Amino acid sequence: MKISTPSVRLLATDIDGTLLNPQFQVSECDLMALRRAHAAGIEIVLVTGRRHTFALPIAKQLGFDLWLISSNGAVTRSLEGETFHRDLMPAETCRRLCGAMQEFRGNTVLTFDQETKGAIVLERMDELGASIRRWLEKNMEYIEFVVPIEDALVNDPVQAMFCGTMARMSRTLRVLEGAGMDGTVTVLRTEYPERDLSMIDVLNAGCSKGHALERWAGHRGYRREEVMAVGDNHNDVEMLEFAGHPVIMGNACEELRSRGWTVTLSNDACGIAAAVELALDGKLDAAGLRS
Numbered sequence: 001m002k003i004s005t006p007s008v009r010l011l012a013t014d015i016d017g018t019l020l021n022p023q024f025q026v027s028e029c030d031l032m033a034l035r036r037a038h039a040a041g042i043e044i045v046l047v048t049g050r051r052h053t054f055a056l057p058i059a060k061q062l063g064f065d066l067w068l069i070s071s072n073g074a075v076t077r078s079l080e081g082e083t084f085h086r087d088l089m090p091a092e093t094c095r096r097l098c099g100a101m102q103e104f105r106g107n108t109v110l111t112f113d114q115e116t117k118g119a120i121v122l123e124r125m126d127e128l129g130a131s132i133r134r135w136l137e138k139n140m141e142y143i144e145f146v147v148p149i150e151d152a153l154v155n156d157p158v159q160a161m162f163c164g165t166m167a168r169m170s171r172t173l174r175v176l177e178g179a180g181m182d183g184t185v186t187v188l189r190t191e192y193p194e195r196d197l198s199m200i201d202v203l204n205a206g207c208s209k210g211h212a213l214e215r216w217a218g219h220r221g222y223r224r225e226e227v228m229a230v231g232d233n234h235n236d237v238e239m240l241e242f243a244g245h246p247v248i249m250g251n252a253c254e255e256l257r258s259r260g261w262t263v264t265l266s267n268d269a270c271g272i273a274a275a276v277e278l279a280l281d282g283k284l285d286a287a288g289l290r291s
Contacts, residue, residue: 008042008245008279009226012069012213013272015048015058017192017232018249022268026061033273038064040280045069045216047209049190049201049235051158052077053115054139072188072201072235073212074158075113085215086113087207088156093184095150097160097202100179104172109136109161110152118144121152131197132163162200166191169198176200188235191253201235210238217242230264230275232256247275 011034013019021027038044044066048055052070059068059079067084069076076084098108106127112119119142125133136143146152162172169189176187186208188201209231217227229236229243232252240246240261248256250266257263265271 007226008228010043010045010217010220010222010228011037011276011279012045012047012227012229012239012243014209014231014233014236014239015046015050015055016190017251017267018230018236019046019058019272020267026058027270027273029270030272031062033270033276034062035064037276037280038062038066042279043220043222045213047073047213047229047231047236047239049188049199051111051119052113053119053142067216069209069212069216071111071158072203073207073209073238074203076212076216084219085212086158087204087212088113088158089160089185089202089204089207091153091156093181093204094157094160095153097179097181097185098148098150100181101162101172101175103175104162104164105149107162107164107168107172108149109163110149111158111161112152112155113158115142117142118152120144121146121149123147123149127168128163129165129197131192131195132199158203160202162202164198165196166193166198169200172200176202190233190235208238209236210240210242213239214242228275228279230272232267245279 034044046059047069049072050070052068052075055068055070067078074087105123110121120139121144184205186203186205190199225244227243228245229239230247231240232249234255246261247264248261249271250263264275
């Protein structure tokens, strides 16, 4: 069978809520579609808010070599651990942030680019919510409890993260907006209303999935119109804005739906596979996917 050359040369996909189904697994149809895309010459890159190490098991399931953009764009690294780029937050900036956000000590998590205990640092877990506590329990070998959390800032962190209920994080955002950190950090949010879970990621200024994807595409020699990006949440906006072919999941948040971007199927109905098949069939134009 002859495979036509697709106009998409780089496909960037988010993981949670996009590549993973509601059971937190990669559906067989999505897995096979990505393998077909890879065989057709499309480069696949996973772009996630997860730490590199926590994203690796999903990446390895795909069965081919690829790169990961992790921590919302802060780290770009291969499966083998080769680093292309890191965008860390200066320790002093993070120290100022922690000082300004005293009210949210119980919601604060710092991450560092290391694969030892201390990669994840927090003061306590009781205010984080059940979903985040389950995530942390899977990462206990990397967790260190430090009080005050500023004492962990002997190196530049990857990011600070505030986690909790939707209402709690709504207040966190309001306080953060008045904390005088403008111009020194990037603030991204990821929300799962059905789980009453919200995460606010604070990274170095200019750091995002979009900037990291643009940097990688330029390094690989891909034009914007040769890039497809697929996502579902607020932290995917910059990545989707950069891509010549932005595609959102059927389960995407309302903010993404208001952009007029192409909508594929939900993550419980193999939305990645549906988007990939349209790309492989060459059903693309300058505006994105055609239905």
